[in-house]
Amino acid sequence: MSSAGKHKIRLLVVDDHEVVRAGLRTVLATFGRFEIVGEAASLAGAIQETERLKPDLVLLDVRLPDGSGFEAARELRARQRGIKILFLTSYSDDEVLHRVVEEDADGFLLKDAEAGELAATIDKIMAGESVLDASVTRRVLEHLRSANDITAQDKIALLAPQERRVLAQLAQGKTNKEIALAVGLSDKTVKNYIANAMEKLQMNRRSQVAVFCVRHGLVQAE
Known part of the structure; x- marks a missing residue:
């Protein structure tokens, strides 16, 4: 092109x-x-x-x-x-x-x-x-996994199960398209879940969300 x-x-x-x-x-x-x-x-x-x-x-x-x-x-x-x-x-x-x-x-x-x-x-x-x-x-x-902030638990409680699944994939560095394939959803649905979750977590960057997920156990060690 x-x-x-x-x-x-x-x-x-x-x-x-x-x-x-x-x-x-x-x-x-x-x-x-x-x-x-x-x-x-x-x-x-x-x-x-x-x-x-x-x-x-x-x-x-x-x-x-x-x-x-x-x-x-x-x-x-x-x-x-x-x-x-x-x-x-x-x-x-x-x-x-x-x-x-x-x-x-x-x-x-x-x-x-x-x-x-x-x-x-x-x-x-x-x-x-x-x-x-x-x-x-x-x-x-692994470096971030040991950190834990109790004050974040209320935010985590606001996340729906599907939002947690999507964020766990995001925290592994996957794109929306890759997340959609991994969890069996459309790209648009994944985008909406991420937007909703970011609003609940009061964050505006994917990297912030990734760090949060690791620190608070939303990403499991393989």
Whole structure:
């Protein structure tokens, strides 16, 4: 399908290694729907280039010479409403993964992800989904599973059984279509269940719901 006449997704790449930035530029250039509008090698550079270029999405390393990617993400979101952040890093230790979830990241991928997975992740994020690298999802869930907040029990009690089933699938990182197949419902019904559940939980992002479900036992260990 031709991308002529369509708005390309404008990307800013932030990484302190030039070879990584060059590699991402080369890989993403093979997909006609993306346009890398700029690069930065530091937190300060990320802020400057974001304000200048107004990208749709920033591919952001979690560790930068003058600060963390998490600091950068907060700054970028404060300065540009609606900007999307995809953390793309070689680090997969538990501390980093926990921070990614706590910061309510739009997405997280390891740098060794395949080109197709990277492109698909960007597409999902731009469609409003939160995406966590499948290879580290289990570790994040296990890391969060031990936490428990008694004050959340009243919210859980408001959830209908079918809503709990749907949210348990959502917390595993599945898309609405994948959830629909897993629980035998239509995409539209799944979307409605998620919307109703998010209202009951007083949350507005899928990643927040996923963390909540794990912390309060709505996702069972396999």
